[in-house]
Amino acid sequence: MSRTLLPETVERYVTREIAHETDVQRRLRAETAGMPHAGMQIGADQGALLALLVRLVSARRAIEIGTFTGYSALAVASALPADGKLVCCDVSDEWTSVARRYWREAGVAERIELRLAPATETLADLLKRDGGETFDMAFIDADKSNYDAYYESCLKLVRRGGVIALDNMLWSGKVADPDVHDEDTDALRALNAKISDDRRVDACLLTVGDGVMLARKR
Ligand SMILES: C[S@@+](CC[C@H](N)C(=O)[O-])C[C@H]1O[C@@H](n2cnc3c(N)ncnc32)[C@H](O)[C@@H]1O
Numbered sequence: 001m002s003r004t005l006l007p008e009t010v011e012r013y014v015t016r017e018i019a020h021e022t023d024v025q026r027r028l029r030a031e032t033a034g035m036p037h038a039g040m041q042i043g044a045d046q047g048a049l050l051a052l053l054v055r056l057v058s059a060r061r062a063i064e065i066g067t068f069t070g071y072s073a074l075a076v077a078s079a080l081p082a083d084g085k086l087v088c089c090d091v092s093d094e095w096t097s098v099a100r101r102y103w104r105e106a107g108v109a110e111r112i113e114l115r116l117a118p119a120t121e122t123l124a125d126l127l128k129r130d131g132g133e134t135f136d137m138a139f140i141d142a143d144k145s146n147y148d149a150y151y152e153s154c155l156k157l158v159r160r161g162g163v164i165a166l167d168n169m170l171w172s173g174k175v176a177d178p179d180v181h182d183e184d185t186d187a188l189r190a191l192n193a194k195i196s197d198d199r200r201v202d203a204c205l206l207t208v209g210d211g212v213m214l215a216r217k218r
Helices: 008-018 023-033 044-056 071-079 093-106 119-130 144-157 171-176 183-196
Strands: 061-065 085-090 112-116 135-140 158-166 201-206 212-217
Touching (some): 008 044, 061 071, 071 093, 071 135, 085 093, 085 119
Parallel strands (some): 135 158
């Protein structure tokens, strides 16, 4: 999976000269770089985008689906107010134990509730526990074949005016090639089409990173 569609020099400019990572973010990126599947981590520019979204919608409560070693959660939680809350959904204790270390270092661990279970289960539980329209923002970055289900759950959980961001919606450009058909590409292509016609949201597909779809609930 490619993290960006930009030429390398432009990506370096955007992620190293324009997006400012904190020392903790830099160290988390360096540790993750030595791990298998390091390419799953979002770019520094996407971290900056998520932090900006938190502030734009004055988010106090956020959901993340797909945490890995915790970079995106670190970006979101750091931008939340001190009493803000981020619920993180993942299935890997191994990867999220790295995340927990860095959240503690950054002083944001208290804002994060990590739920280790298939995200469809956690989202259903949140709906029961907290009720609908109780979150301001959601970030979807996990298994692609479930994205539509995650989107539908997040639409229930996020308030009007809140925002849902979905990563990898360009899928290395494969969604734009009508000859490419595999489960993930077909799922993401169909979801792009669905969201762009969805009257429940205002949406825009950003070409940042591997494509970030932004959907604001009407
Ligand atoms: C692309 S990575 C997330 C990257 C992360 N947002 C970051 O910034 O580093 C996808 C994550 O989704 C998790 N995942 C995969 N299937 C899942 C499922 N059914 N429920 C919850 N998490 C899942 C994986 O364990 C993995 O950590």
